[in-house]
Amino acid sequence: MTPGLHFDPIRLPPQCDALRAQVRAFLAEEIAAGTFDPHRPGGAELYNRAFSRRVGAKGWIGMTWPKRYGGHERSHLERYVVTEEFRAANAPAHLHFVADRQSGPILLKYAAEHVKKDILPRICRGELCFCIGMSEPGSGSDLFAAKTKATKVDGGWRVNGSKVWTTSAHVADYMLALFRTSPRTEDNRRHGLTQFLVDMKTPGVIVNPVYQMSGTRGFNEVVFDDAFVPDDHVLGEIDGAWKQATSELAYERSGPERFLDTFQVLPALIRALGPQPDVRGAEGLGRLVAQLHALRRMSLSVAGMLQAGKEPVVEGSIVKDLGTIWEQKLPARARELAAFLEPEAANRATLDEQLAFATVIAPKLTIQGGTTEILRGIIARGLGLR
Numbered sequence: 001m002t003p004g005l006h007f008d009p010i011r012l013p014p015q016c017d018a019l020r021a022q023v024r025a026f027l028a029e030e031i032a033a034g035t036f037d038p039h040r041p042g043g044a045e046l047y048n049r050a051f052s053r054r055v056g057a058k059g060w061i062g063m064t065w066p067k068r069y070g071g072h073e074r075s076h077l078e079r080y081v082v083t084e085e086f087r088a089a090n091a092p093a094h095l096h097f098v099a100d101r102q103s104g105p106i107l108l109k110y111a112a113e114h115v116k117k118d119i120l121p122r123i124c125r126g127e128l129c130f131c132i133g134m135s136e137p138g139s140g141s142d143l144f145a146a147k148t149k150a151t152k153v154d155g156g157w158r159v160n161g162s163k164v165w166t167t168s169a170h171v172a173d174y175m176l177a178l179f180r181t182s183p184r185t186e187d188n189r190r191h192g193l194t195q196f197l198v199d200m201k202t203p204g205v206i207v208n209p210v211y212q213m214s215g216t217r218g219f220n221e222v223v224f225d226d227a228f229v230p231d232d233h234v235l236g237e238i239d240g241a242w243k244q245a246t247s248e249l250a251y252e253r254s255g256p257e258r259f260l261d262t263f264q265v266l267p268a269l270i271r272a273l274g275p276q277p278d279v280r281g282a283e284g285l286g287r288l289v290a291q292l293h294a295l296r297r298m299s300l301s302v303a304g305m306l307q308a309g310k311e312p313v314v315e316g317s318i319v320k321d322l323g324t325i326w327e328q329k330l331p332a333r334a335r336e337l338a339a340f341l342e343p344e345a346a347n348r349a350t351l352d353e354q355l356a357f358a359t360v361i362a363p364k365l366t367i368q369g370g371t372t373e374i375l376r377g378i379i380a381r382g383l384g385l386r
């Protein structure tokens with residue numbers, strides 16, 4: 001393997017099998033009760049507070065966090081199993097997922113003790129939705145160009161400016177945001193940003209919708225008009241947030257959710273091609289499944305590194321890059337393999353429905369969480385090539 005790159009082979013321990021069975025049984029009950037339809041493109045209502053509370057009650061949010069903050073002190077590999085089962089079943093986990101994946105771990109590391117004690121147990125109970133306030137008009141890939149300004153005042157900070165592409169801001173209770181607290185310095189262009197916990201009910205925080213071509217309202221513009229953020233909601237080092245943001249992105253980029261957004265196309269294709277596909281269909285399916293298997297092994301390996309307390313920034317970027325390209329190409333490949341099927345063939349209609357949805361969401365996959373070009377820059381740097 002290339003020096004500096006580590007993808008240790010990881011096998012899921014036996015307790016993961018028992019957990020997987022419990023998760024599947026829970027999801028089957030939810031499907032039977034009509035909470036969501038696993039075959040409906042895009043799932044059900046994305047944000048389901050009652051469902052998130054039931055997931056919290058099962059102990060499947062904050063699984064790896066300390067018990068004193070409401071967590072369950074389980075492994076990253078167990079968390080991996082829950083994440084992949086939820087994704088594969090199309091379960092509506094949007095409400096709690098960002099808090100579970102990245103906001104909670106950042107709060108655990110950098111928030112004041114009383115803030116952790118207040119907020120982390122509520123995340124674990126499935127009560128809180130978080131959004132990520134990084135991108136701005138004019139600073140997406142280049143986070144360190146952020147201009148939204150936090151100015152020191154008595155007891156806290158006054159914030160002015162705007163964030164954009166903020167997923168879930170319209171339902172979120174809190175945002176973890178990067179604001180400019182000082183100008184960059186000549187020798188460090190990353191200097192001057194601070195991370196804040198923002199209560200979305202704060203006066204002066206205005207959320208405007210940005211609709212996607214899939215028809216869903218996934219993300220938003222968030223305007224800060226003299227919004228006040230108290231001192232105890234500063235996270236970590238003032239002016240030094242670039243290190244925190246980098247580690248947050250490692251969490252954001254490493255999970256199985258990064259290659260399962262269009263996954264529903266694959267079982268729909270398998271059903272449509274039937275039990276005895278022709279040679280071309282069998283060969284095409286074989287390749288897709290083999291590629292997915294390799295991605296999963298790599299992604300599991302990243303979960304193993306998180307478990308070992310490492311920050312697998314380069315390996316996570318490789319999985320995200322390869323994974324999003326795979327899930328982006330899947331609809332086109334499935335369309336080719338199913339091209340010969342009669343319009344009235346069994347299961348064709350469901351496949352077409354999945355394909356239509358996957359095709360309109362595909363363009364975003366290689367942008368969200370870091371574009372392909374940016375990830376390749378990180379990988380090149382990690383390999384010592386730039």
Ligand SMILES: Cc1cc2nc3c(=O)[nH]c(=O)nc-3n(C[C@H](O)[C@H](O)[C@H](O)COP(=O)(O)OP(=O)(O)OC[C@H]3O[C@@H](n4cnc5c(N)ncnc54)[C@H](O)[C@@H]3O)c2cc1C
Nearest residue numbers: 132133134135139140141165166167364367368369371373
């Ligand atoms: C579905 C979705 C959800 C999102 N959710 C959130 C969210 O919740 N919170 C949030 O903060 N942001 C979110 N984003 C924003 C996302 O992180 C940014 O769109 C992304 O970082 C790209 O930034 P940009 O759109 O400003 O494009 P730009 O940075 O302007 O990039 C435009 C093009 O130039 C390329 N490019 C830019 N810089 C370089 C470079 N140095 N080298 C090579 N090529 C380069 C890029 O790869 C891209 O192709 C979301 C985006 C999507 C699509």
